Amino acid sequence: MLRLRNHLFSGVRAAFPPPHHHPFSITTPATSPARFAAEEYLVATCGLTPAQAAKASKGLAHLKSPANPDAVLSFLTGAGFAKEDIAAGVARFPMLLCCKVDKTLTPRFAQILSIGLSPAQISRITSIVPQIFVAPSMIHRIQFYLSSLGTFDLLHVALKRYPYLLGQKLEVVKPNMALLLQCGLTASDVAVFAKLLTRKPKLAKEIVACAEKLGVPRNTGMFKRALRAVQCFGHDSIGAKMDLLKATLGCSEAELALAVRRAPQILTISEGNLSRTLKFLKVDVGLKLQYILLRPPILGYSMQRRLVPRHYFINILKAKGLVKENISFYNAVCISEKKFFQKFIDPHRETIPGLANAYATACAGKIPHGIKM
Structure with a gap:
């Protein structure tokens, strides 16, 4: 244990060097020690933001000097912890700075090393759960x-x-x-x-059962999306969410059930976003409700970053006769950004100068004026 401690502290004294006194310095009469400024210390020495320090300093009000926090920082730095991980850990659990190096940090660190984690991995965990040392x-x-x-x-x-x-x-x-x-x-x-x-095992079983009641069977790719939706709203609130969706979409219960089975994630869309997206798809794009309900993932795409830009540029290409009039809007929006470029942007760069830049501008939320249909 002594060898481990010496190893950890070797080479780290430079990070927190002791004060150097000039041999000819004149001593002054002893004065009462200054009170430990925890908030200032957390910002200047630990790297916390002022807001984080204001909150964390409350747990350090009992400290009279930086001696123990300095020792903790020296240990963690010597153990190979990243500065940003130390800062995050202290912000989450300020009492980490009050731990005793010999009695707490050294044996706990050795114990965690013994289960197979590297110092860098322990550092990453400490940034999230610094309580592992206590x-x-x-x-x-x-x-x-x-x-x-x-x-x-x-x-x-x-x-x-x-x-x-x-x-x-x-x-x-x-x-x-x-x-x-x-x-x-x-x-x-x-x-x-x-x-x-x-969660309590009984509640976990109820959540799983609720996901199955949505019509999404286990052992399918959609089941985890159904689980996420149920967990998001609570198994006892899904019924109310289904009623709200049915009213917003203006569809039958059977139509909604089919849409949810195909895309359980639509349950997590807010009423406001759903209404705006539905209006855009029906009014601007000209899609029928049946078309949308048979392709429910379309309701979950971002209007600003995907639906509006792609609709705008598909219309440009249609106006110039570069794509078919009956092109599937869903097929155009469900493909990845890379595939959309390869299929709709790259082949027409020479025909329509500035097309790629204009599309990037549109995805950033601003429809460009330099490209005309």
């Missing part, structure tokens, strides 16, 4: 997630999605994880549903 049970949970998810990157994704994941008992998490895997979700999918893992 809660030994979290280290055991990290080991479980590494084993269950398979990679550190997926664990990192899960923690970014839901930092409180390490605070939940594994007795709750394990049955929920098994349930999601039974539904056909992969380890990557499970990482995205980190919050669902922490």
Whole structure:
């Protein structure tokens, strides 16, 4: 343990050098020590923003000097932690600066290293869940997630999605994880549903059942989208959301049910956005409601970044006879940006000078005036 401590502190004294006294300096009479300015310290030394420091400093009001925070920063820097990770960790958990290096940080760091994480990986986790140094049970949970998810990157994704994941008992998490895997979700999918893992198992089962009631069967690609929609609104609110969608779209219950099965994500669209998109598609583009309902993903695309620019430029190409009049609008908007360029922009660069730049301008939210239909 002593060897580990000496290794961690070697080479880091330069980052926090001790004050140097000139040999001929004149000593002055002792004065009462200045009060530790925690807020200023957090900004100047730890790299927090003034807003973060104002909030975090409340947890450090009892400190009378920067001695212990300096020691903590020296340890973390010497252990290979990135400055931005340290700043994020301190902002989330200011009491990290109050930890004892010998009694807490050194043994916890060694314990986390022993489960297979590198210093850089521990640094990344600390930026999200700095409490790992004061809660030994979290280290055991990290080991479980590494084993269950398979990679550190997926664990990192899960923690970014839901930092409180390490605070939940594994007795709750394990049955929920098994349930999601039974539904056909992969380890990557499970990482995205980190919050669902922490729900009471009974509630998790109700959420899964509600997703199935939407008509989306398990073990399909759409099921995770249905789960996300149910989790977003709560299984007890989906009925009200369905009624709102039906009224906004002006369709029958059967038509809505089919649309939701094909694109469960439309449940997450706000009423305002849905109304605006529907009006644009029906009035400006001239699509029939039946056409839209049979292709519900179209309702989820951004009007500013996709629907409006592509409609505008498809019309330019139609006016110049460069594409067929009966081209499918849905096929034109559902393809990726790269494929849209390859199919509709690149072949006509010479025919219509400035077409590519004009399209980029349109996607940024401003329809250009230099290109005319």
